[in-house]
Amino acid sequence: MHEKILILDFGSQYTQLIARRVRELNIYCEIHPWNKCPEISGNWKGVVLSGSPFSVRDEASPEPDLSEIKGKIPLLGVCFGAQYLAHNFGGKVAPSSTREYGRANLVYVDQSNVLTKGMTDNSQVWMSHADTIKEVPAKFKVLASTKDVEYAGFEIEGEKTYGIQFHPEVYHSTEGAILLKNFLVDVCGCSQDWTPDSFVEETVKKLQDTIGTDKVILGLSGGVDSSVAAVLLHKAIGSNLHCIFVDNGLLRKNEYETVLESYQGMGLNVKGVNASEAFYSELAGLTDPEAKRKAIGKVFIDVFDAESKLVDDAKWLGQGTIYPDVIESISVSGGPSQTIKSHHNVGGLPDYMKLQVVEPLKLLFKDEVRRIGKSLGIDPNILGRHPFPGPGLGIRILGDVTKEKVAILQEVDHIFISTLKEDGLYDEVWQAGAIFLPIQSVGVMGDERTYENAVALRAVSSTDGMTADWCHLPYEFWQKSQTRL
Numbered sequence: 001m002h003e004k005i006l007i008l009d010f011g012s013q014y015t016q017l018i019a020r021r022v023r024e025l026n027i028y029c030e031i032h033p034w035n036k037c038p039e040i041s042g043n044w045k046g047v048v049l050s051g052s053p054f055s056v057r058d059e060a061s062p063e064p065d066l067s068e069i070k071g072k073i074p075l076l077g078v079c080f081g082a083q084y085l086a087h088n089f090g091g092k093v094a095p096s097s098t099r100e101y102g103r104a105n106l107v108y109v110d111q112s113n114v115l116t117k118g119m120t121d122n123s124q125v126w127m128s129h130a131d132t133i134k135e136v137p138a139k140f141k142v143l144a145s146t147k148d149v150e151y152a153g154f155e156i157e158g159e160k161t162y163g164i165q166f167h168p169e170v171y172h173s174t175e176g177a178i179l180l181k182n183f184l185v186d187v188c189g190c191s192q193d194w195t196p197d198s199f200v201e202e203t204v205k206k207l208q209d210t211i212g213t214d215k216v217i218l219g220l221s222g223g224v225d226s227s228v229a230a231v232l233l234h235k236a237i238g239s240n241l242h243c244i245f246v247d248n249g250l251l252r253k254n255e256y257e258t259v260l261e262s263y264q265g266m267g268l269n270v271k272g273v274n275a276s277e278a279f280y281s282e283l284a285g286l287t288d289p290e291a292k293r294k295a296i297g298k299v300f301i302d303v304f305d306a307e308s309k310l311v312d313d314a315k316w317l318g319q320g321t322i323y324p325d326v327i328e329s330i331s332v333s334g335g336p337s338q339t340i341k342s343h344h345n346v347g348g349l350p351d352y353m354k355l356q357v358v359e360p361l362k363l364l365f366k367d368e369v370r371r372i373g374k375s376l377g378i379d380p381n382i383l384g385r386h387p388f389p390g391p392g393l394g395i396r397i398l399g400d401v402t403k404e405k406v407a408i409l410q411e412v413d414h415i416f417i418s419t420l421k422e423d424g425l426y427d428e429v430w431q432a433g434a435i436f437l438p439i440q441s442v443g444v445m446g447d448e449r450t451y452e453n454a455v456a457l458r459a460v461s462s463t464d465g466m467t468a469d470w471c472h473l474p475y476e477f478w479q480k481s482q483t484r485l
Contacts, residue, residue, distance in 0.1 A: 002198075003045045003190050005029040008037060010052030010062050010080055014128075016323070017169040018048055018078065020365055021180050026192040030363075034064045046074035046188035049081025051167065055131050056080065056087040057094075074160040074188045076115075082163030083131055086151070090137030096148075101128055103172060106152065108145040113155060114186050115162050115179060116143050123175045125152070125166035133165065160187055196368075196375035200232070203360050207236035211316060216358060217308050218318035219300065220245040220270060221390065222259035225320035225361060227382050228373040230268055232360050233318050235376070241318070242311050243268050246303055248296065249276025249403070250392030252417070253410040262382070275303050283394060283401040292401065296391040308355055317355040321362045322369055367463055386417075386431045399438035405453075409436045412455050415484045419477065420459075429471050430462040457481065 005022050009015045009031050022029040029048075032038055040047075047069050054061045064084075069075055077085045087093040104127045109119045125146070133151040136142075144153030144164065153164040162183065168176030184190045216233055220226045220243050233241045245263060247256040256272065263270045282295045308314045361369055366387065373383045389395055393413070397405050412434040420426040435456040443450045457478075462468040 002028040002043065002194050002202075003188075004043050005184065005188065005190070006038065006040075006044050006047045007031045008034045008047060008049050008064060008081075010034050010050050010054065010064075012051035012053070012080070014167055014169055015050040016365075018050060019323075020367075021169045021177065022048075022184060023194070023365070023368060024177075025181055025184055025190075026194050027184055027190045028194040034062045037064065040068045040073065044073060045190050046076070046184065049075070049077040049084060051079035051081065051128065054080065055093075056083045057131065070161055071159040074183065075162070076183050077161075077163040078169070079128065079165055079167060082151075082154070082165050083133060085156075085161065085163045086133045086136055086140070086154075089156075091133060091140065092135035093131050094134045096130060096132035102126065104146045104148070104166065106144050107147055108142075109153075110141075110143045113143050115155065115182050116153060117182060117186075118178045119144075119175045124172065125168075125174075125176070126170045126172040127166050162187075196371045199372055200235075200375050203232055204236045207233060207358070207360060211237055211240075211358065213237075213240065214315040215240045215242060215311055215313055216316040216318045217304060217311060217314050217355065218243045218320075219304060220259075220263060220268075221320070221388070222251070222255055222385075223320070223388050224366070224373065224383055224385055225322050225369055227263075227320075227378060228369050228376065229318060229320040229359075229361050230263075231266070231373070231376050231378055233358075234268055239269055241269060242314065243270040244304065244307050245270055245272050246300065247272065247274045247276050248279040248299070248392060248394075250279065250296075250394045250401075250406060252388070252393075253414040262379070266379075271307070273303060273307060275299065278303070279394075280401070280403060285400055287399050289395050292394050293391050296394055304355075315354075315356060316358050319357060319359050321359040323363055323365050325362075384427060386426075386429065386433075388433075393436075396433055397436040399436075405436050408453060409434055409455070412436075412457075412485060416457055416481060419481045419484065423474075423477050423480070425473060425477060428461075429459045429473075430468065432457070432459040432471075434458075455485070 005027055007015060007018055007029055015031060019029050019031055052062065083093045104125055105122050106125060107121065109116050109121055111117055111119065132149055136151055136154060139157045141155045141157050142151060143155055146152050149165055152166060155162050166173055168179045185192065216237060218230055218233060218241060220230055230243055243263065245260050260270065260272045279296060279299050282299050283292060286292050286295055304317060370383050393406055393409050394401050397409060416432060416434050420429060420432055435458060437454045437456055439454050440451050441454045443452060459471040459473055460468040461471040
């Protein structure tokens, strides 16, 4: 078993970024709610306390039991975590008179300390807190300070316990990766052996042990996640994997035919099912995005239930669920983070379906899935595809969904994506999509007045699907695209 880092989640929206930074160092980690801490034994090499929307001064503030952690294994408190250590072990935390949110600079760094070695004075860090540590208990040693925060970083002498009031996990902390590596490798002693190759080897073995000779049905979507999940399962159980690629009528232009052909060329046991009419029928009259997601999810379940009955003795349903899906749909492991939206492939199956769920990627972020796919030798064209929502164009059509709107949006999307590829911009964009707006716009074509549909084109940059920003594209590209549209 791999060495593990435990991240205790206090509800911060940055908690998932801590996990990503740990994974980027080839170290396995798990996020658990602060009030559902696993038993600290075996391969746990260290613990990170996340930030939180709470103040340690609130009566309802989280109160984790650190009796089996502090002073026994390495511990790093981040923001709220640092303030909790100070507040509960003899220090003083109070509202800050100069609330720090955003960029700050360290004016002092103890470069001789194992946690902060390699960091430099005046390095930029990211702050996000309304409270600050005013006093520290005895044996607390200052490791870093900003102009406004004296105790920006500290160590408890005599034990491997540290606290920092800034967020090393965000990109804006320019030397945050140095600090995290110091903690994980030099303090915790992690060997950085959690690699794509090791994940493939261990996951295939686990799938074989779990599934045995049972048959698995997997819904393929044409995207990166389900493709990598399919190849992993195929590597583990071969022809006992029965893949189903459903045409829900909401795919991109010609996607059903081209993707089905590519899957068959990969040697997968795949069957195409055209169920578009069932999806259109279920979506009729629905305008709320969440209602549409649930309707699409219901039909997916119905289709898989029907198809599973055609495969003798099928006992498992394979899914390409990944970590962001879980995080956005349900608070991680029942923890304190906010639910953002539901996913059709998250949350289990209805009781009438007799299939167990297997999700080989559910603890991976999108960039990790691509690295796993590369290790498996999957076609780069599949791995490089932009993420496409499970409900497809159904949620890129604002308002009710009709065949006519889908057909229009398919053409718009095709022009948008084709032009990105033609101009060599496709790989610079993390996700591009066209959105059908519920309005019409007055215009002039030739000598006639028009009153036609309006669409929006959206392109964003991201690394993991957890955070995103607008993507700069040249004016010449937009001019070419709008002319073709």
